[in-house]
Amino acid sequence: MELMDFLPLIAFGLDLVLGDPQGWPHPVRWIGWLARRLEDAGRLFCGGCPSRAYGTGASLALLAVTAFGYGFVTILPLIGWLAMFYFAYAGLALGCLFKEGRRVSALLDAGELEKARTALSMLVSRDTSALDEHDCRRTLAETLSENFNDGFVAPFFWLCLTGPFGLWLYKTVSTLDSMWGYRTAEYENLGWFAARTDDLLAWIPARLSFGALLFCGWIMGLDWREAWRRAPADARKMDSPNAGWPMAVCAWLCGGGMGGSAIYFGIIKHKPAVGPEASVWTSSMLGALERLLFWSALLVALLGQWLSLALL
Template identity: 50%
Template sequence: MTTFISVFIIPALAVMLDSLLGDPKNMPHPVRLIGKFLDIYEKTARKTHINLRTAGWGAVILFASVVWGVVELVTAIPYVGVLIGLYLAYAGLALGCLIRESRQVVRLLDSGNIIEARTALSMLVSRDTTELDAHGIRRTLAETVSENLNDGFVAPLFYLCLFGPGGLWAYKTVSTMDSMWGYRTERFCDLGRGAAKTDDLLAWLPARITAYLMIFAAGLRGLNMNKAKKKFKADAQKMESPNAGWPMAAAAWLIGGQMGGPTMYFGALKDKPILGPSGKLWDKAMIRALISLCDRTGTIAAWGFIPVLGWLSLAF
């Protein structure tokens, strides 16, 4: 159930808390709880020898529905429900933490602590960082910051402003499921198919909004948008994911650094599509400019989504 508080007040306060405090690491986090239940579901599905593709689609429907229902139930508790809703909204947004941890990687790298920079970067990405040089660290950081601007902030905020905390956590449930099961490996190709396809669908519009907001934010900062507007869409369509390439390609062309190329995942080298100007390495100024651009884009998204999507939610 959407109310003025759930689609206006709670999102605004949640964005402020995310910016000020970052991820609530020392408090119970819903993602960890959802992950535990997903592990139990996976083990049960494999033990019972159920069709894993059917089990995967069933998990999407079951978990998203149950999580949405539970959130709606607890946020309807008199007096304390609003506070619970605020915490859940704040816990579902991750821009503040992303920006802070990214800047920490940059500080470590710029001070010459490349080993510590690799370790800090490994907390943000799923790929192998142990052999990365300074250029590789910056390129990897650029890719993860631009992609996670949508996955960790714009898309969750989009659903928060439209449907309140329940909608946000239904989306986050699917996103968590995709993160755990969405790999194209023998183990997960069937079980994770439903989550991957649903996540692609739910993130389709937010990813494109993110890319255009980045271009708008770049214009406000005086960056040259013309080349980016001409080239980023063609690059975005090179990616296997229908969504990840949009913010990544926009960022690559706006800042002028190459993303993609040979990348190590789980011990295997993968040749990712080239996004942005080929051969252009990321330097200190470029990576700092990208992080600032993503931070500004998140701010623009917040203060655009809250009034517009909140009004749409209440009107319809």
């Protein structure tokens, strides 16, 4: 066996240790920059809100740019071999998610509510300016749970199956979905293709996330029976076919409710309630959630590495 055979596990370790160092170049930022230019061009070309056809074409064009860029860099002598390790690690976001989540939690524990709101706003797209301490903790629990799949399990799944090339095609779609995948008049058509494709690519990983979290909840002595009984029904309440699965199982395992009203771009959205009703997230519950996510991620990493070796 060669070092490259253990690329998934190495990428997992590098992500936990390094995260996303400030000042380092990152492909997601380049993808986001190009997406914003395409969005601006679409508004100019379509005379306002870009059409669904334009959004589909723009998404496919950006996927082609990602594929070409990855292929060009990785065929370079020596640099290409190192680039494959970088692309594999940079496509995962668990380390950064843990780091930023701990920062928000520590600010809340210290009573620094305003600073916690600002730090939380870097993790979520909703308006955090008026959130109280309880709402901040609930919002943090929601984004940690949902992004366990979006930021780690789904890209890791595609890394194990297709290598860094497939991972970055997924990351391109996921980035476009996070930028354009809103059900508003402004973005509904532009983001239609990216949102539907993201739903498809993340469908299996979301359910794998559910299974890993449930298994590790059992190992940790959490109430896995209640989670097994109640979480699937809660997951199906969500608009997204995937986001509810990790969120609902985490809510029931940790005993904290999720969902409720949130403000997006000045519009109040009422999300379905998942998990135990009228429960308040505490610092200790967030700590339990982080431990649950870590052990579940380790399980996914080991199983994914085994699958990658089996496919060689």
